[in-house]
Amino acid sequence: MNVNMEKMGALFILAFSIAYGIYAVKIPLIFLSQGEALNARTLPYALSVAGIVISLLIIILPSFDKDKVTTVGEALSGLDWRRTAWLTGLMLVYSLSMPWVGFVIASIFFMAGGVMILGERNFKVILIASIPLVVVLWFLLTKVLGMYIAPGELFYILGGTE
């Protein structure tokens, strides 16, 4: 894409500022605060306007250093999107699975999965990078610092009791 990347970023925040302003109108006001100089809507209104004005300035004004302008195509090309997407997916799976399988199992799978996504194929390294780290951390948190970490639904389904 032959679009200047700072303009693209500003366009993105412009859309966010407009959406923010629209939702700011929907902030409920209690009767007494309607006549106040500063109510719950005042700052969001001002921020929305500021966001819109500054993003428009970035979009409209020429870039400060024209020689160093990078296009979106240049900025985003050659990057390892596939691995980053996999890693993001793994983070989501980790977050969603933790209440079910518990901290220890979910964390071991996250670390092992992350190491594998980044290209590690040596099974020994994968195991060393995941199991000892998570077990030691779990031990420190629960046994040394006395934190309570829920074991996960699976633990109870399998008949476990605390």
Added chain:
Amino acid sequence: MWEGLWTGMVIGFQTTMIPINIGLVLLGCFVGSFIGMMPGLGPITAVALMIPVTYALDPASGMVLLAGVYYGAIFGGSTCSILINAPGEAATVATAIDGYPMAQQGKPGKALAIAAYSSFSGGTIAVILLMLGAPLMANVAKSFQSSDYFALMVMGLTAVSAFAGPGGFLKALLMTVVGLMLATVGTDQTSGVQRFTFGSMNLLDGLSFIMLAMATFAITEGFLMVLKRQDTTGVFKAKNLASISDLRVTRQEFRKIAPTIGRSSLLGFFIGVLPGAGATLGSFLSYGMEQRLANPEEKKKFGKGSLIGLAAPETGNNAASTGSFIPLLTLGIPGSGTTAVMLGALIAYGIEPGPRMFVERPEVFWAVIMSMYLGNVFLLILNLPLIPYFARLLAVPRNILIPGIIFFSMIGVYLITFNNFDINAMILISVIALVLRLFDFPMAPLLLGFILGGLMEDNLRRSLVIYDGSMSFLWERPISLSINLVTIAFLTSPIIQWLLSHRKRDQSASPDAH
């Protein structure tokens, strides 16, 4: 004044010298050096990663640990810059200009030792200035009212943008506004009205600052390393580790850098005190000053492994980092992204930083200051001999390092609330932050805006109530008026610079110019 200073020092000394706090300073320096040494990871990430650990500690111990992590990370960042020319953050870029050529010339040990001695001297001189300056500033700040605080916060936020230079000014300002927008999410403290919660119970208390810090710095750093296929371990392995062990610096070399250290300490400290300026400006200005003062022969060595060129930014960034604690501790206004994260931690402990903290929680105030002496000594006598071993940490493969950073970030957030909503929100925000960082939008102003947003709105509301809804609070009090004038100067200077540069360019491009 001297009596109060002495009492404060005694309180700080007593708090810091208990075994657990000595251990925490040591741990902070060690962990900070380790994280700071990792290419791409700077002090903000290091401090953010350690905050969850501090929740199990009392506020004084927590701050002592975070302060240790902060200067440890700066020290670690310099090591990374010198050895592999990969500065973890902007503050150590100037260190690499002369540090890396020295390492290339077969003197990595000497470069690291000079960096360590300069950091120690800059840090120690700045701590003395901090000790003298902070109580004075806190006493002045006792007369501040809501309108002055509001003006100060606006100035702090504007300064961060102004110091980004004319090219980055609008982008930094826009990110500050986005941070302020995010701060409005949750229940309005005065009216009890819900704002931008979309009916979710999880958003009633607003977004968590630690979640935002992890998302915008730690996780995004991990993502960027994956995206850009960064792997510095190969570069490092190619280097001769044996030459790192030679840490000798001759007496003549010490004599040569001594005046530089003195000047850069003072300059760095005063730059650090300015809200928003921070260590980056401190290091670059110190480097620039020494380059200008150097004799013609020495000037030629700059950029090619000059001892002065290395000592100046190292002293400057450490002195500025220490100086940035003055606005944090006395006014509650962070001077840099890292101190913004520390401000968030203080608020999370239930402490409102500012002149009241100086009176109500002197043990926290003075423990931070006194721990800096200890931290500087630890960094010099323990970390310096350990550099050759620390340097080997640079060889940790990214396959393990990146999942580790992301894992600790997620766990850090989860252990505070035990709520998966925060992790999901963190993933979403990190993806958005990643895109914005790829588009060259800075994240530190966003964090600063987010942390100061709530306090700023409170002070604005109070000012309006005191002045019966009139905006005259902006100019009626001399303190507010002076601060607001400085803010206007901060706002207009990049615009003037921008206009001048365009005019110059137009003139040189026009045919009449030739």
